[in-house]
Amino acid sequence: MAQATIGDSEFDRDTAVTPRPDHQGGPGVFDAHLSQGWTILRAVNGGYLLATAARALGQVLPHPDPFTITAHYLTPSGPGPAVIRTDVIRTGRTMSTGQARLLQTDSAGHEVERLRVTASYGDLDGLPDDVRTSAKPFAIPPYERCLGRADGPDVASASPFSSGSTEITERLDIRLDPETARWALGAPSGRGEIRAWFGLADGRDADPLSLLLAVDALPPTAFDLGLGGWVPTVELTVHVRQRPAPGPLRIAVSTRNLAGGFLEEDGEVWDSEDRLVAQSRQLARVLLP
Amino acid sequence: MAQATIGDSEFDRDTAVTPRPDHQGGPGVFDAHLSQGWTILRAVNGGYLLATAARALGQVLPHPDPFTITAHYLTPSGPGPAVIRTDVIRTGRTMSTGQARLLQTDSAGHEVERLRVTASYGDLDGLPDDVRTSAKPFAIPPYERCLGRADGPDVASASPFSSGSTEITERLDIRLDPETARWALGAPSGRGEIRAWFGLADGRDADPLSLLLAVDALPPTAFDLGLGGWVPTVELTVHVRQRPAPGPLRIAVSTRNLAGGFLEEDGEVWDSEDRLVAQSRQLARVLLP
Incomplete structure (x- = not known):
């Protein structure tokens, strides 16, 4: 293809x-x-x-x-x-x-x-070229050493996403940092962070519109806290800051405030040229099974 | 009074x-x-x-x-x-x-x-009591050792806020962490962070509505980057997560992505009981003088 x-x-x-x-x-x-x-x-x-x-x-x-x-x-x-x-x-x-x-x-x-x-x-494309971003790209192992759908049942079968229709997983090429995929083995880190390489399965490069998809496409951070169930989004805000360069994206999503049945999720998206191209935050409900 | x-x-x-x-x-x-x-x-x-x-x-x-x-x-x-x-x-x-x-x-x-x-x-008031927040309150010196309007011209006069009508400063009791107020002495830290104690000058305690004021009331983080000028907000989102307890709030606002003439500002507000009561993010333009 x-x-x-x-x-x-x-x-x-x-x-x-x-x-x-x-x-x-x-x-x-x-x-x-x-x-x-x-x-x-x-x-x-x-x-x-x-x-x-x-x-x-x-x-x-x-x-x-x-x-x-x-x-x-x-x-x-x-x-x-x-x-x-x-x-x-x-x-x-x-x-x-x-x-x-x-x-x-x-x-x-x-x-x-x-x-x-x-x-x-x-x-x-009309923005000035100045970039004084102080944030540094987060650490993640190379794409080849991260875990995708082809890596067997470990990641896929433990996810609530794997039961029923989960067609989106066939359209995405998500490679999880093994360190943030331990929840799939029943050993969540408790830190509330998911890091991954992200691409579209058909090889289409990222653009501002696909960044809006990307920030909401990883498994919920709640899994890394050891919580199952459904985490429906109440509100999602995305800042798109630069047009992403061709090549895979790196996305980190984390939560630090789980309270009262809600949590926030902060996402950051880096492109292949090490630029912070998008930032996101959502408020989600935590509906325990 | x-x-x-x-x-x-x-x-x-x-x-x-x-x-x-x-x-x-x-x-x-x-x-x-x-x-x-x-x-x-x-x-x-x-x-x-x-x-x-x-x-x-x-x-x-x-x-x-x-x-x-x-x-x-x-x-x-x-x-x-x-x-x-x-x-x-x-x-x-x-x-x-x-x-x-x-x-x-x-x-x-x-x-x-x-x-x-x-x-x-x-x-x-209808939320469950569970709090599993992993974030910890940021460090800030005691209120008495932070810098307010009464601490002389150092902080007040170096701020663009001090020229012209700045009536809001009379309604607020903001005490800046000296470490994040060095821009007022012409020596910005370059880190892009402002930390402060926050209250209303007339002693009114905080509630969800005043939290919406609080997250946008500190000097712009751009000052701490050594940038003057005006930083008008394009969009501001606030999550109010708990009803704040009586007493002063602690607010930290930081930016990590200044690029293309825009920056984001992330705010977090802690109440006197060490609870993360609000989180905010805004996208602002950086209009240099």
């Missing part, structure tokens, strides 16, 4: 949004089809949903790239048709702000909102 | 919102008056604006406390009248989500949106 490219890949096809003409509710209204391919158990992955909404916003705002984007997850999405209703909040010279609502029709024929997104967009 | 209390203080009076009756645009529409007392130079403090919008949301949502709240700052606010238009997005059993738009009328009589807020609310 030839390597997929940005614009011609599973991810691009599955995040496609089609503008409705004016007489059908447009402009600013888009049809999308949430693909079964990005589900974990029955739920559609939150990062994939965010990327799909972001793609619609990119079509109505005068700037191409999400600089900071926030989603509140309201109700669980399922595979199938969805509508994205966008509003332009403000347009400026260097940045613009918009809102997107992603909705699905329930069995009674009512539109139900799945997520509400607010974002400020700009042009990553 | 007697110590102010939650509900009867400068902060409470200045964040008051008055619902408009139905025949004047209600329900869900509130009048507010942005006070000169929370300005830095000519700008109204972003945390104060967020708290005011949050107060309106607390009146329309069935849950009292902002668990996660995000504001996009669209145009600069000025002291004077403002309107807050709220929408309930979803109400659930344990959480609800809403949106607020804060607007002011320009000289031509048009409403201009200042900030757009999306938030999910819950009830902090």
Whole structure:
């Protein structure tokens, strides 16, 4: 199989949004089809949903790239048709702000909102070159020494992701740092951190939209705390800071504040040129089994 | 002067919102008056604006406390009248989500949106007691050994905040860790961190709303990097995780990714009982003088 490219890949096809003409509710209204391919158990992955909404916003705002984007997850999405209703909040010279609502029709024929997104967009290619980032890339063993799906049942079978439909795992090339995969062997570190190499399985390189997927694609940090169960996202914010260079990404996600049935997850994404290309934070509920 | 209390203080009076009756645009529409007392130079403090919008949301949502709240700052606010238009997005059993738009009328009589807020609310008092937070409180010298406004011109006069109208400094009791105040002496550490004790000058204790002010009230971390100028917030997200105990707060704000004319600022707020009560992150522009 030839390597997929940005614009011609599973991810691009599955995040496609089609503008409705004016007489059908447009402009600013888009049809999308949430693909079964990005589900974990029955739920559609939150990062994939965010990327799909972001793609619609990119079509109505005068700037191409999400600089900071926030989603509140309201109700669980399922595979199938969805509508994205966008509003332009403000347009400026260097940045613009918009809102997107992603909705699905329930069995009674009512539109139900799945997520509400607010974002400020700009042009990553128009930023000055200054980089004074003090953060250093985190340590992780080479890709070849990290653990992927092909490494047998150890990682895959112990994960709640492996029961039921887990089609997203076939679309991702995630290689976990063995040190942060011990939960899969029943020996979580208790530190609440997951580190991994990340790519799309079809070889498509990363871009700002796929970064939105990447930050929500690793196993939950709760696993590394020894907690099973479901950790649904309440709110996810992503800052995209640079256009990622080609090649695999390195992602570290960690939590340091598990209390009252909620936890935060902080993510950082480094590209192959050692640049901190995205930072994320989410608030999630911890629903114990 | 007697110590102010939650509900009867400068902060409470200045964040008051008055619902408009139905025949004047209600329900869900509130009048507010942005006070000169929370300005830095000519700008109204972003945390104060967020708290005011949050107060309106607390009146329309069935849950009292902002668990996660995000504001996009669209145009600069000025002291004077403002309107807050709220929408309930979803109400659930344990959480609800809403949106607020804060607007002011320009000289031509048009409403201009200042900030757009999306938030999910819950009830902090209804959370289970489990706390497995792994984060530890950061180190800071005792309150008495930190530097406040009374410590002379060193800290105050070197700050851009000290020129022009800086009324907010009179409402806050901020004591900077001397180690993170060296920028005021012309010797920034270069680390990009500010640590401080934080209280309201009239002695009012902290609550979830004043936490929204607190995370945006310290001098910018850019000062500690040796950068002057203005650092306007693009987007600010705050997670409120516990109701703060009475007594002063400790706040640390740091940045580790200054690039392309933007930086992130991560804040953490600890209460007098050593609990991590709030976490914040903002994306800000760095406008050099």
